[in-house]
Amino acid sequence: MRATKFALIAGVALAAACAKKPKPADLPPPPPQPAQAAPAEPATPPPADATVTSTNVPGSAEDFKANTRGTMVFFAYDSYDLDGEARSILDSQSTWLAKYPGTRITVSGHADERGTREYNIALGERRADAVKTYLAGKGVAGSSIATISYGKERPLVEGSDEAAWAKNRRAATDIGGPTG
């Protein structure tokens, strides 16, 4: 604490000195050079408050991401059934949401590219709605859940193989209102 105060005073004094804009001739003479190298100062550890670490605050989107089994669930081709893995992920989401009642979430439904555009919008809606219904069944207030479907217009990954399609057939839960 004392060191901090001293540094502050020194800083103010330095600022004041700078403000006076002394001419070069006014500078004090340089200190005399030591005849021989002084012994090294003993190392001092930095004060404990020198670094700031970012951390998730409770109830935030980052907290949701870190403390649930996932923000996304995935579906079989042309299906909106929630399998065991999807239900387990949604259980962890509902557990988290129960801790922060009133949190608004948006569930966005998506489809892979192997369907027509309009049908896939409707399929994505079904997927988002399946998630909403499941979460509501676990006690999440239905009025706090918005849904939106992007059909096949916002794939998570590019590519035209089963691995890419499997990632794109999804419903994502996000904290907050819908975002484009």
Next chain:
Amino acid sequence: MIRSLLLALLIATPAAAQLRVDITQGVSQPMPVAVPGFATPSPAPTAAGNTAALGAQVAGVIANDLKSSGLFRPVGPTDPVGFPQTTNPAYDTWRQASAQALVTGAVEANPDGTITVACYLYDPFAQSQLASEGFRVSPPAWRRAAHKCADKAYTRLTGESGYFDSQIVYISEAGPKTRRIKRLAIMDQDGANHRFLTNGQNLVLTPRFSPNQSRLAYMSFANNRPSLWFYDATTGRHQIAGTFQGTSLSPRFSPDGRFLLMSLIKSGNANIYRMDVASKSLDRLTDGPSIDTSPSYSPDGSKIVFESDRGGTQQLYILNADGSGARRLSFGQGRYATPAWSPRGDLIAFTRIGGGKLRVGVMRPDGGGERLLTDSFADEQPSWSPNGRVLTFFRTPSGGSPPKLMSADLTGLNLRTIPTPLGASDPSWGPLRP
């Protein structure tokens, strides 16, 4: 083949030879047609350049229209003809070029600042005039006069109404597939006069022309509320189509423009509704837990074809316009989607999903005569030319490349890419312009 058919006709009825292309069976030998540069009675400056230069450009547009139909092959000299030849052609020259038809004419500047494009169609072998018409336009609209002339020739030679003086509205696509920018865009059917109608800020999809082409309906994700919107071509304004509970998509106008069909999704359940465009009142036409979408009116407005997965997978169904009497239409392999009733009434085009592919095909309204016209990774969402003889659709390659617009005739033979500045999808072919 056409030539021999023509010769046979000439022998049979030399005085009244019917120069005619049969377009229903597909044409592997296009008819040779000459389209020399149009003349001008006297070169004069206009708001779109000199009439002499316009004459060459008009002929270029006509030749390109006729060639793009797949039914005609431009042949012979393309240098501008002398003005007297427009009414008195040098038939010898065109016979030597093997031209079975000659489209010629002139561009003249009028005192009021307009131009007149005079259009003549001749049969060089019969040495007779088959058709003629003048088209008066403001100079910047000279391409429309050229399209009208091409439509005149096409109609006289095929017996079908034309489609060259028409527009296509579509979705322009740019950027990576995961963050693609989509914009509403409109252009002439040959890709000219291209304009963007939205700035790319909102995701937009599936535009459709109203029958009088003064209005477009499309889906927009503006304000993260996926809904149908109108674009008014006369005012340039965009306006939400109505206040709907749930997501509205899949807009299609009735043939008289009074109604807009759509799907409304409530609680994940998509049904077909009919909105009175003037009063905005809604009637539900289908009910049930299935996905009912992509409706399309028959040209007389009495029936609606749409897709539904009520039987387990996407299939085509036909409904009376009041919502009664639904019956299944498609029974082939795979899933069937995005039906589009031909303006002629004789065929329904669709997307068929199966074998890892999306393909475009046609069938009769009784469900018979099914034919697939394309074979690619993903061809979808056919839309008819105003005369019901050509289809446009979009083709998406596998991987991340953007889609493009294609056109094909009823045989699938004359497959062409429609030029667009960027990637392109969801084409909707507008009506023939008045």
